[in-house]
Amino acid sequence: MVARTTHTVSEAIARQVVRGENARTFGDLLTATVLFRETMSPQLRVQGLLRGAHETGTLVADSQAGGLTRGLVQRRAEHERIEVGEGSFLQMMRTMHDGSVNRGIVHVPVGGDVSAAMMEYMQTSEQIVTMLAVSTQFDDEGNVCGAGGYLVQLLPEVGRGPLMVMTERLEDFRNIDRQLKEDFSPVRLRDELLYGMPFTHLDETPVRFECWCSESRLIAALATLDRAEIKSMIDDGAPLEIVCDYCGKDYRIHPSSLRGLLQKS
Numbered sequence: 001m002v003a004r005t006t007h008t009v010s011e012a013i014a015r016q017v018v019r020g021e022n023a024r025t026f027g028d029l030l031t032a033t034v035l036f037r038e039t040m041s042p043q044l045r046v047q048g049l050l051r052g053a054h055e056t057g058t059l060v061a062d063s064q065a066g067g068l069t070r071g072l073v074q075r076r077a078e079h080e081r082i083e084v085g086e087g088s089f090l091q092m093m094r095t096m097h098d099g100s101v102n103r104g105i106v107h108v109p110v111g112g113d114v115s116a117a118m119m120e121y122m123q124t125s126e127q128i129v130t131m132l133a134v135s136t137q138f139d140d141e142g143n144v145c146g147a148g149g150y151l152v153q154l155l156p157e158v159g160r161g162p163l164m165v166m167t168e169r170l171e172d173f174r175n176i177d178r179q180l181k182e183d184f185s186p187v188r189l190r191d192e193l194l195y196g197m198p199f200t201h202l203d204e205t206p207v208r209f210e211c212w213c214s215e216s217r218l219i220a221a222l223a224t225l226d227r228a229e230i231k232s233m234i235d236d237g238a239p240l241e242i243v244c245d246y247c248g249k250d251y252r253i254h255p256s257s258l259r260g261l262l263q264k265s
């Protein structure tokens with residue numbers, strides 16, 4: 001599986017107003033989460049959370065069926081670097097069809113990055129030997145000029161010969177910064193990865209930045225507040241101004257719309 005996520009990553013970075021190393025790690029997490037979802041559960045919503053060491057912050061990638069993808073950067077301080085590596089961990093969450101959430105968590109390997117963390121995750125939580133590399137490249141002005149990655153699962157059924165060839169070859173693709181810097185073509189990367197091997201092109205799926213926030217979703221989220229608090233907002237009568245953390249969209253919600261929350265509970 002190969003993905004080009006340049007526009008998705010670029011837009012998510014712009015909405016979160018994040019730069020430098022944090023932007024790079026955030027971009028990598030978005031791509032890795034898209035690859036994970038497309039491989040493991042294309043029909044489900046998948047969230048990838050990278051918790052920085054020493055409580056430096058959390059990065060969230062959120063992707064659902066159809067390729068809609070958004071993200072969130074939570075930092076303690078605006079310019080602080082979210083530390084990845086020792087002491088940080090990666091959590092993957094899948095929302096199942098019945099609404100339950102399936103989670104798994106791994107420590108980011110020492111000296112590791114998002115690619116290393118996701119490989120560790122696949123190995124320990126899914127018991128599948130996986131090679132994965134993601135990369136986010138920036139131009140001189142700090143804008144994303146290329147983002148993407150690949151994920152290859154080494155299933156024992158292919159037999160020892162091809163498995164060894166593939167394992168050796170993937171060593172050369174542990175880092176794909178070069179491929180991403182130049183005019184990135186997912187097809188070319190796939191052809192390089194699978195050179196000399198018979199393969200079948202299965203499918204192509206879209207991926208794009210899009211937030212699925214809405215007034216009714218925001219109201220539903222307010223249901224976690226306690227009844228007294230909701231009641232006082234309704235009595236107060238002032239419109240609630242809420243900004244979506246993912247996309248920055250502004251909402252003005254009339255408190256009368258909250259009445260339904262009191263009836264349900």
Ligand SMILES: [Zn+2]
Nearest residue numbers: 211213244247
């Ligand atoms: Zn939104």
